[in-house]
Amino acid sequence: MTFPPEAPLFPPASRARRQFLQVSAASLAMVGLSAPFPAMAQADLPPLEDYAPEFFTPGEWAFVLAAVARLIPSEGAGPGAIEARVPVFIDRQLDGNFGQASDWYMAGPHQADAAPEFGWQTPLSPAEVYRAAIPVFDDWCRDTLGAPFAGLETEAQDEALTRLEAEEVPLAPEIRDFFKILLANTKEGYFSDPIHGGNHGMAAWVHIGFPGARAHYLDWVGQHNVRYPLGPVSISGERA
Amino acid sequence: MIFLRILAAFVLMGIMALVAIIWLPVSRSPLSESVPADWTASPGEGEYVMRAGDCMACHTAENGPDFAGGRAIESPLGTIYTANITPDPETGIGSWTLPQFRAAMIDGLRPDGAHLYPAMPYENYRMLTERDIRALYSYFMDEVEPVNSPVPEPELPLPFNQRWGIRVLNWAILSHDNGFDGTMGDPVLDRGQYLVEGPGHCAACHSPRTVYMGQDGIAAGEPDFLTGGFIAGQEAPPLRGQGSRIRHWPIQELTTFLATGRNFESTANGEMGLVVDHSLQHLTDDDIIAIARFLRAADRLQHEAPEEAVATGPLSIPYAQANAEGADTARMLTGAQPDMPLGARLYLDNCAQCHFVTGRGSPGIFPALQGNSLVTSSEIAPLVSIILQGARVEGTEKRPMPLVMQGYKDRLDDAEIAELASFLRQAWGNAAEPVTEAEVAEIRQSGEAIGH
Numbered sequence: 001m002t003f004p005p006e007a008p009l010f011p012p013a014s015r016a017r018r019q020f021l022q023v024s025a026a027s028l029a030m031v032g033l034s035a036p037f038p039a040m041a042q043a044d045l046p047p048l049e050d051y052a053p054e055f056f057t058p059g060e061w062a063f064v065l066a067a068v069a070r071l072i073p074s075e076g077a078g079p080g081a082i083e084a085r086v087p088v089f090i091d092r093q094l095d096g097n098f099g100q101a102s103d104w105y106m107a108g109p110h111q112a113d114a115a116p117e118f119g120w121q122t123p124l125s126p127a128e129v130y131r132a133a134i135p136v137f138d139d140w141c142r143d144t145l146g147a148p149f150a151g152l153e154t155e156a157q158d159e160a161l162t163r164l165e166a167e168e169v170p171l172a173p174e175i176r177d178f179f180k181i182l183l184a185n186t187k188e189g190y191f192s193d194p195i196h197g198g199n200h201g202m203a204a205w206v207h208i209g210f211p212g213a214r215a216h217y218l219d220w221v222g223q224h225n226v227r228y229p230l231g232p233v234s235i236s237g238e239r240a
Numbered sequence: 241m242i243f244l245r246i247l248a249a250f251v252l253m254g255i256m257a258l259v260a261i262i263w264l265p266v267s268r269s270p271l272s273e274s275v276p277a278d279w280t281a282s283p284g285e286g287e288y289v290m291r292a293g294d295c296m297a298c299h300t301a302e303n304g305p306d307f308a309g310g311r312a313i314e315s316p317l318g319t320i321y322t323a324n325i326t327p328d329p330e331t332g333i334g335s336w337t338l339p340q341f342r343a344a345m346i347d348g349l350r351p352d353g354a355h356l357y358p359a360m361p362y363e364n365y366r367m368l369t370e371r372d373i374r375a376l377y378s379y380f381m382d383e384v385e386p387v388n389s390p391v392p393e394p395e396l397p398l399p400f401n402q403r404w405g406i407r408v409l410n411w412a413i414l415s416h417d418n419g420f421d422g423t424m425g426d427p428v429l430d431r432g433q434y435l436v437e438g439p440g441h442c443a444a445c446h447s448p449r450t451v452y453m454g455q456d457g458i459a460a461g462e463p464d465f466l467t468g469g470f471i472a473g474q475e476a477p478p479l480r481g482q483g484s485r486i487r488h489w490p491i492q493e494l495t496t497f498l499a500t501g502r503n504f505e506s507t508a509n510g511e512m513g514l515v516v517d518h519s520l521q522h523l524t525d526d527d528i529i530a531i532a533r534f535l536r537a538a539d540r541l542q543h544e545a546p547e548e549a550v551a552t553g554p555l556s557i558p559y560a561q562a563n564a565e566g567a568d569t570a571r572m573l574t575g576a577q578p579d580m581p582l583g584a585r586l587y588l589d590n591c592a593q594c595h596f597v598t599g600r601g602s603p604g605i606f607p608a609l610q611g612n613s614l615v616t617s618s619e620i621a622p623l624v625s626i627i628l629q630g631a632r633v634e635g636t637e638k639r640p641m642p643l644v645m646q647g648y649k650d651r652l653d654d655a656e657i658a659e660l661a662s663f664l665r666q667a668w669g670n671a672a673e674p675v676t677e678a679e680v681a682e683i684r685q686s687g688e689a690i691g692h
Contacts, residue, residue, distance in 0.1 A: 216593040218559075219574040230576040233589040237651035 045200075051088055054095040055127060062150040063134050064090060070157050071186045078207030081186055089189030089198030099127035112173035122174045126181060133171060133178035140169045193235045202240045205232040266353050266407070268343045272419020273370045281371070286379025289372045292527070293365065293439035294519035297511075298322045307380070308332075308387040313359045314472055316453075318396035320357050328386035341377045342370075346418045348410060355406035357394065363413050363455055364441035367420045372439065413454035423460060424537055428526075428545070432534025433460055435527055440519070445469055445476035445511065460538045474510045475617040480539040485611055487539050494532040495549040499523075500639040504557075505601060505608040507633045507643060510622060521636040525549040550638045560600035565669030566610050573597035583663025586656055590648060599668035605643060610668035620661065620675050624683045627657050649687075654680040 053061045064087045074080030081087070093099055110123040124132060137160075138148040145156045152160065163169055164179045171178060189198030191205070193213065199205065205212055212232030220228060231240045290296070299322045301310040309324035327334035333341065340351040348355055348362035356362060368376075399405055420438055422430025436442045437459050446466045447457040457465030468478030478484040486494060493503040501508035501516035508516045520528065528549040536543040562570035572580060573588055574597050580588075588597075591609075595601050599610035609615050614622050630647035652660065655677045662674035 214589055214593075216588065219597055220576075228576060230578055230585075230588070237589065237648075237656075239585065239589065 045085075048082065048085055048087070051085075051091075053091045055091050055099060056094070056130075059138075059148075060130065060134050061087070061091075063138065063148070066150040066152075066157060067161065067182060068186045068189075070154065070161055071183060072190055079203040081190055083200065084190050084198055084204050085200040086186050086189035086198045089192065089196055090185045092197045093185065093189075094127040094130060099125060099130075101125035112176070116177075122177070124174050126185075129175050129178055129181060133175040136171060136175065137164060137169060137178070194238060195235045202232045202234055202238060206240050266347075266349055266355075268339070268347050268349065269366075269418040271370055272417065275370050275374065279371065279374065281375035281378055286375040286377075287383065288522075289368075289376045289439060290379055291519050291522040292435055293368075293376070293441070294515055295325065296518040297514040298359075299325050305385075305387045305389070307384055308389045309391045310389065315357075315359060317400040318394065320359055320394035320396065321392045322359075324387065324389055324391050325380060326384050326387045326389075327381050328388045331388050331390045332386060333380065334386055338374065338377050341380075342373050345373055345376070347414065348406070355403045355410065357403075358406065358409060358413070358453070361441040361444040363458060364438060364444055366414065366416065366418045367434070367438035367459075368418075369420055369434075369438075409452060409454065412450075412452055416458070424534065426537075428530050429534050429537050431527065432530035432532070433538075435523075435531050436466075436534055436538075440531070442466060442479065445471040446479050460534075465538070466535075470619065471511050473619055474622045475613050475619050476511070477613040479535055484539070485613065486535075487541060491532050491536060491543050492546045492551065494535065495528050495546055496551070498531060499525075499528045499549045500636045501633050502604060502607075502639060502643065504560075504603040506612070507607045507631075509614060509626070509631055509633065513633055516636065517634045521638070555604070557603045560596070560598055560603055560608070562598040562600070562668075563610075566599050566667075569599060569667040569669075570597045581659075581663065582656070583659040583661075584667075586652065586660040587663055587667075590651070590660070594645070604639075606645075609664055610670060612670075615664050616670050616672040618672075620679060621683050623661055623664070624657060624675065624680055625687060627652070627661060628680075628684055628687055649684065654678075654684060 048065075056064060065082070068081035068086045068090070072081035072084070072086070074082055097103055104120070104125075106123070106125065108123060110121055111118075112122045114121040122129065141147065141149045141152060141156075141160050145152055145160060147156075149157060149160060160169075161179070165183075167176075189196070191210075192199055194200060194202055202212060204210075209228070210232060211217075211228060211230060213235050214230075214233050217228075220226075233239055296306060298311055298313065299307045299309050301308065301322075304310055305326075307324070307326045309322045311322045313320050313322060324332040326332040329335045333344075336344075336351055343349040343351075344356060344360075344362070345368060346362055346366040348358065348360060350356060394401065420434050422433050424430050424433050443455045443458045443466060446469055447455045448464050448467060448469045450456045455469075457463065457467065459465060466479040467481040468483065469476045477486070479486060481487075486497075489497070489503070489505075493505075497503040497506060497508065498516070498520045500521065501513060507513075523531075525548055529546055533543060533545060569584075573584060573592065576588065587595075594606040595609050599608060601608040614626075617623070626645065628647055628649040631645045633643040635642045648657070657680045658675045658677045661680070664670065665672035665674065
């Protein structure tokens with residue numbers, strides 16, 4: 001099992017045209033066929049195109065689909081964020097406790113432009129950051145690159161995200177950390193247990209060789225330089 | 241026709257016998273020992289007899305007040321509800337005299353002369369000493385809070401709802417004298433014998449039943465005494481004889497199990513969990529040791545008397561290595577090959593964290609599944625129910641941590657549980673019949689029907 005190479009987050013601009021809505025049939029089939037046991041539960045989910053977001057508006061949803069497809073693209077070594085259904089994870093998180101910051105201290109005082117070392121300083125909840133930042137970023141894309149983010153070619157999308165990361169897109173202090181939040185949530189949706197909506201079919205775990213929530217490797221402690229052969233198991237008991 | 245005459249004669253005799261059975265006055269057993277009239281129990285003595293007799297487990301409904309009864313007892317014949325034995329005069333036993341209480345305990349008779357259903361183990365309590373009966377009576381009358389709480393009528397079909405029928409049964413099963421005479425020739429062993437045969441009523445579950453549902457073996461010396469039985473759809477494993485697993489336990493492990501409900505390879509589940517929780521953990525070390533020594537002696541096994549019931553001080557219990565019978569299964573599971581059978585894969589994904597690839601569990605904490613009578617029993621419902629609903633072993637004074645197993649009803653479907661249970665029943669040298677998906681579905685449904 002090879003781990004993903006230390007690849008640049010954004011692949012070279014020579015990629016094929018974006019195909020973020022076309023969930024890769026090949027990669028899904030790979031997940032299904034690699035398992036000697038029948039996969040459970042998630043196999044009968046509706047396709048991503050038919051998912052009805054709980055939190056995002058149609059415009060926001062188009063942005064998230066397009067953005068995560070560039071952060072973890074489908075053309076890489078493993079499944080992309082789209083195949084892993086990362087947008088579903090982010091939608092459900094923003095609709096839940098995380099999005100509402102319901103178990104965070106949010107009473108202030110706030111100083112949104114404080115240095116990053118001071119942690120979450122914006123008065124906005126994560127859901128409010130997404131809601132406020134997406135239109136600002138889309139306007140910037142339209143003004144600078146000629147279309148809202150979801151309507152850009154992949155090369156232009158990569159440039160837009162690169163400049164967002166480099167803080168070249170003017171954002172108010174309250175939404176300054178938008179890219180960091182988006183990137184963190186994308187990684188979380190890719191690698192977290194499928195029970196939260198992402199990591200569909202445990203494809204990300206299969207890709208990196210993580211065996212999941214089995215939590216029993218005592219018998220392997222002394223087995224050095226032997227590849228652990230068994231596929232992952234999820235919290236709800238899916239096998240791959 | 242001579243045939244009709246004979247038939248008529250039989251019918252007439254039958255009716256006469258029935259009249260006799262129903263109408264002859266019941267008789268109560270004579271005193272087994274003379275106790276001075278002014279004798280009174282010392283403080284705590286009656287409560288201790290109650291603990292030894294485990295009255296609470298049956299006479300308390302789940303989450304109900306102590307001793308107010310109403311716990312459903314599923315018998316093969318129908319459901320009966322345990323009596324309110326608080327001293328409430330209306331719905332409990334507050335109006336009972338000592339002789340009436342004594343007759344219930346040893347003759348199975350209510351004050352009105354009606355027979356108690358033999359779910360009440362008067363067959364065993366018959367061996368109680370007169371002093372213990374008196375101590376118990378004063379405990380219930382003076383120390384238990386009265387609770388006014390009527391108990392539902394039994395749900396038994398004809399003819400089992402006719403209490404006079406029990407009378408015939410009692411002629412068969414109450415033939416032994418009341419009271420206790422030790423036969424072990426040693427005061428400690430005799431004390432153990434008394435606790436096991438009398439108040440502990442171990443034979444009520446752990447002895448087989450005769451065709452008329454009496455206990456087959458209620459005292460040491462009888463061949464089938466404590467050689468295994470069934471209770472509430474659960475196997476009560478043999479405590480002695482060739483098929484007994486506990487006869488191979490070191491005696492210190494036996495006392496530890498009795499006092500704490502857990503030891504190097506077993507935990508007390510289901511009915512036995514109640515026994516430990518309500519009864520055994522409250523007994524003195526001396527009595528626990530006496531019980532264990534009697535069980536050894538009843539099997540004619542040499543034994544050393546342990547110094548304490550449960551080892552004290554810091555414990556470091558080593559990981560239980562696979563044994564010869566379990567080596568192949570342990571090797572297969574350790575290999576973690578993707579082409580292993582589904583049942584084995586499910587075991588690795590769900591069970592091996594606590595029960596280990598060796599099938600020998602986590603000594604002192606989680607039970608071994610190898611050689612576990614609950615796993616290999618002909619009664620599959622306990623095993624499947626525990627996989628579905630989980631299990632809980634209560635903490636005791638000497639081992640305070642409760643042990644909890646989660647249920648897997650949401651994580652595994654019926655076909656998967658059948659594969660898993662079948663694997664358990666044939667792994668590590670276990671040799672029991674597989675379980676089918678349909679059987680699991682039925683057990684799941686009956687569990688849902690009672691709110692699981």
